[in-house]
Amino acid sequence: MDKYLENLNESQRAAVVHKNGPMIIIAGAGSGKTRVLTYRIAHLMNGGVDAFNILSLTFTNKAAREMKERIGQVVGTSEAKNLWMGTFHSVFARILRSEGHNLGFPSNFTIYDSQDSVRLIGSIIKEMQLDKELYKAKQVLSRISSFKNSLITVKAYYNNPDLIESDKMTQRPKMGEIYNQYVERCFKAGAMDFDDLLLRTNELLTRFPEVLSRYQDRFKYILVDEYQDTNHSQYLIVRALADRFQNICVVGDDSQSIYAFRGANIQNILNFQNNYDDVKIFKLEQNYRSSNNIVEAANSVIEKNKTKLDKEVWTDNKDGELVKVKRNATEVKEAQFVAQSILQHVEENEISLNDVAILYRTNSQTRAIEDVFRHRNYNIDYVIYGGLSFYQRKEIKDVISYLRILINPNDEEALKRIINYPARGIGATTLDKLSVAANHYNKSIFELLCNLKNVDLNLNAGTKTKLINFVTMIKHFEIEAQNKNAFEVADFIVKQTRIVKELEKDGTPEGISKVENVQELLNAIKGFTDEQQEKKEDDSLAFFLEDAALASDLDKKAKDDTPKVSLMTIHMSKGLEYPYVYIIGLEENLFPSAMSMNTRSELEEERRLFYVALTRAETQAYLSYSQNRYRWGKLVDCEPSRFIQEIDEKYLELLSPRIAPIAQNKFLNEDIFGSVPQDKIRFKKPIQRPPIKKKPSVRAEFTAPKNLKRVPKNPTANAGPNLFDTNINVGNIVEHLKFGKGKVIGMEGGGANKKAEIQFASVGIKKLLLQFAKLKIIS
């Protein structure tokens, strides 16, 4: 047996060495699905299959690179380099570069990111003089995106009375027209958005059978990771390509399907067996990633989902620590708890910050964590994945837009960004005129600018000269860019356009940080050209732009090697693993999200999301929630997430000290563990350790965010005596609308920040801001 096969268990090995025909590996988290895929490719190559004949589709480009590296260790790096491996988007962008001419696209087409798409839709809505409130560009884009992912073209849209009717119902009868305009404008600009990369591939493979045939011949073996999150468009592409040889191997876990909101269709994995004859099914059941407590805790939650395939997940790993649950008074307290706990692990267990991930439901949750981590008492290095990515920052997009124009002068969104940046006296009105005229003549704006002499746009002589100067400048850049590598071009452009000088003029800290970002971009491009030259690969600007357009945030390289805690949304964490994982904000209406509680299927998707989060952890998982949180500028009371309750309590350890109830009342059982007989809960004694570093003062925590809107006082607040009294003192027994009776055990702050610490029978100690708490004094 080849040595590398010894690193697999029996079921994994069977899946790796199985040769031809359709196969599906369906298995729970951490059971080695990705590992099997990697080894399978190595094994195919080892058995004589040419790397050029293997297509492997992964969830991120980073995953593809890592897999390639491992395969390289078995078959040699130079061979592994020839593998077609990457995300759907990057692989099919590559195919469209060489075949897109069939559809009328130039090989240098631009890839519009969502910001470009939103801006373009915004202009269309404006030009059509539609109501901006009814037609919100982002919402329109997401509707168009869902059409594209379901392969509904403009023509198909107009042939579908149901769709037309539903847009009328939502007061957006012009949806079809916007869709049509959007498609035409992208086409004219030589641009494709993310969804087009799949839609146009489908179009290519359907309309041009000889192209399909060529790629069917080429990809004798096709492998897809995270198959549970493929959408209809991706499904069709895979199906078409695999049709000839049917050597299709898909890998996934229906319990980790979490992208339905972006069109992923869980049925793709559930129905795989019906799509092909003689599908060989492999199941992997042993989890190698996580401690037994984590595996069992995750199993006990996902069991609650009704829609799922039968499968077991078990592990030989040690029980390890229990999953820790932490209740916090506020989100700042929560962040402080996480920070302190991490520092404690660093000190006591000598872990690296690289071993830690903080996962959350929505991007906005990072604010408190960031504030606390940056505080001098903690000083914890971190990196956020997701949010506004580096390439979407204004100053970066401006520079990139210059580069994009050099590759594709018809790129309308890039042109609009730079035509008057740095300022050269070309105003918005002129640009609007150009845009309308370009549409009228069915030309791109740049083409129109090159022909200014022959069209009458009613522009004054000064403006005309400025436009002609602009065109001359771009043409000059084009000539200069010839035969230069990506870095040389970018460096030249940044100097010539004086963008940095412009930013420096600003002089504010933001301006300085923008200058640094532009420098960072140049460094990244330098890094890219050096690396490509080393590998003797394409170091051109066009190639760099493609890389940048499709780089997911996980692909970005850390600026330095300092260990850092990783912060990301759970969606982003798919496939990854970390020894220590903190899942924060486990509160009803946040996770599960308020929008997901209407239907069983949405709630089940949230539960799968929780399952994904928990199964990222190897050694220890922390679940934390906050009892109060600022949301939309208001301090709101929060209840712990149902997902904590759903975990079998024997795998949990409650870190919050339990409060002895002051009185028996009906709310007692509503504590999150209240339904469990008291003696079954293991409450470990809180470990007494000296604090690692001094905590920031409590006062800081309740400083309201700057943009906090004052909540209008409840109109009933002053309606009668004794109602919602704010004249409260330690020792008072008070009643809260939701928590019932409690005893005031402390007071702090003053004015708007005045807070009472109250021991409630129902929920333990809570700190409440008096101005919101609506407390009634009983005695």
Ligand SMILES: Nc1ncnc2c1ncn2[C@@H]1O[C@H](COP(=O)(O)OP(=O)(O)OP(=O)(O)O)[C@@H](O)[C@H]1O
């Ligand atoms: N046979 C094995 N021996 C030792 N370690 C293994 C074995 N199989 C898998 N692992 C390790 O277990 C961890 C999980 O494997 P992998 O990431 O392939 O699982 P997965 O099923 O793809 O997980 P996910 O569902 O999260 O994508 C990895 O660290 C991997 O190296």
Ligand SMILES: [Mg+2]
């Ligand atoms: Mg995986």
